[in-house]
Amino acid sequence: MAQPQPPPGARGLPFFGEVFKFLKDPFTFQAARTKQHGMIWKTRILGSTVVFFSGPKGFTFFMDPENFTREGGSPPHLRELLHPDAVPFLDGDRHRTRKRLLLAAFTPDALASYVPSLERLIDRYVARWAKAGAGGLEVRLNDELDQLAFDLANVLFAAAAPDDSDTATAADFGVMVKGLFSPPVKLPFTAYGKALKARDRLRGYIKAAVATKGGAGTALGVLKAARGPKGEALSTAELEIELLHFFSAAHAGIAGVLAWLVVVLGQRAEVTARVRAEVAALPAGGLTLTGLAAMRYTAAVGREVRRVYPIAPATFFGVAKKDLDFDGHQIKQGWTAVGAIWNTLQDGSTFKDPATLDPDRLSDAALTQLPANAYVPQGGGPPDGHRCPGEALTDLVLPLFAAALLRSHGVELPAQDLAPGAGGLGPLPRDGLRARVS
Ligand code: HEM
Numbered sequence: 001m002a003q004p005q006p007p008p009g010a011r012g013l014p015f016f017g018e019v020f021k022f023l024k025d026p027f028t029f030q031a032a033r034t035k036q037h038g039m040i041w042k043t044r045i046l047g048s049t050v051v052f053f054s055g056p057k058g059f060t061f062f063m064d065p066e067n068f069t070r071e072g073g074s075p076p077h078l079r080e081l082l083h084p085d086a087v088p089f090l091d092g093d094r095h096r097t098r099k100r101l102l103l104a105a106f107t108p109d110a111l112a113s114y115v116p117s118l119e120r121l122i123d124r125y126v127a128r129w130a131k132a133g134a135g136g137l138e139v140r141l142n143d144e145l146d147q148l149a150f151d152l153a154n155v156l157f158a159a160a161a162p163d164d165s166d167t168a169t170a171a172d173f174g175v176m177v178k179g180l181f182s183p184p185v186k187l188p189f190t191a192y193g194k195a196l197k198a199r200d201r202l203r204g205y206i207k208a209a210v211a212t213k214g215g216a217g218t219a220l221g222v223l224k225a226a227r228g229p230k231g232e233a234l235s236t237a238e239l240e241i242e243l244l245h246f247f248s249a250a251h252a253g254i255a256g257v258l259a260w261l262v263v264v265l266g267q268r269a270e271v272t273a274r275v276r277a278e279v280a281a282l283p284a285g286g287l288t289l290t291g292l293a294a295m296r297y298t299a300a301v302g303r304e305v306r307r308v309y310p311i312a313p314a315t316f317f318g319v320a321k322k323d324l325d326f327d328g329h330q331i332k333q334g335w336t337a338v339g340a341i342w343n344t345l346q347d348g349s350t351f352k353d354p355a356t357l358d359p360d361r362l363s364d365a366a367l368t369q370l371p372a373n374a375y376v377p378q379g380g381g382p383p384d385g386h387r388c389p390g391e392a393l394t395d396l397v398l399p400l401f402a403a404a405l406l407r408s409h410g411v412e413l414p415a416q417d418l419a420p421g422a423g424g425l426g427p428l429p430r431d432g433l434r435a436r437v438s
Contacts (some may be wrong), residue, residue: 014282051335073336099111177252307377
């Protein structure tokens, strides 16, 4: 029998490995390597061997806690920025207990309580864009959606008023998220050095919110009240750590999904017509979770948006717990690895013509026919594993935004470059997503 061989791949520069290529554009880097080597390959990043697993089978192998632990897996700069004790870097019982408490913020009851303030917030933006449109003006939706996504996070996680826009704190989050995908050189003028400074200011902001705010209709209130089966609760320190991550993920991730949804609504008239029909069928009055959850075609559009456009390149990192063998490839104990999200979503053997947006292929019925861990824009596995807890919130925000925009408006996109710019998390359309809302 053939001896297992290490996965193919390049070593890159001494110590740094291929970190610069990965950070510059992790989507293109991954796609090129998968084309070259296939569904499993390795590289070196900052002194560590990193195996990239693509496709449902490889992704499932990576997500199996028997094979990989998240403890000590992610590069030190990620752990430093978010906090070494944040949930993506925990494993085993500590992870499960913390994660179950965090999931309290995304139950149907919790989500339903967020709808009125999120509707008010999104309506405020749509009204402003429509006013500009009525005056014949375009808006640059990259900037607008960036602020909108921050405001949304601010309402949920710091109990801010939906009528407020805090541009200074939003800018600090932008700087911090950039640091997650920058060379970890800690100097006052480098992106990483600036990200650490911004992170310290944000910790102060979140500390003050946790100490003084909360209440009904906010995730902050829900998380403060969350209790596990044995009465476990999040300590103040844990809550502050997790909220910093929640803010960063929601700000960058939600801005990304909304931008690409607008691109689809502006370009695909037949898709927009079907979404519009579901919006028209909503009951009169304010939006509700029940009404939004009934928009099943729109849900499929929201899923396809997350599959076709680059949003999160890969999972956090795990470490092999023992020597492993995957499909004749040897993975040594101590090597690190990620689930290659972008390649898995763009895998032509699961999704025919993977670059084409076809919402029907991710309808509720079609979704149940896919192999496990084929559709993984927010990670895979069970909810109390390392899957993104924000998935249900994303599932809510997409139809809510579509409803707020389309119930009395339309969107036109003037000729421009709509290709994604380079960037680590949530790269947005290159020309700023200029739009006219009518
Ligand atoms: C479109 C938006 C988003 C995308 C694409 C996204 C994507 C991801 C991905 C790929 C992971 C890694 C899964 C893994 O390591 O196996 C993750 C984890 C996580 N996400 Fe999200 N996310 C989004 C929004 C959010 C939001 C809104 C929140 C919070 C409110 C959030 C909180 C988290 C947390 C806490 C984890 C770590 C979970 C764990 O390790 O147990 N994300 N997300």
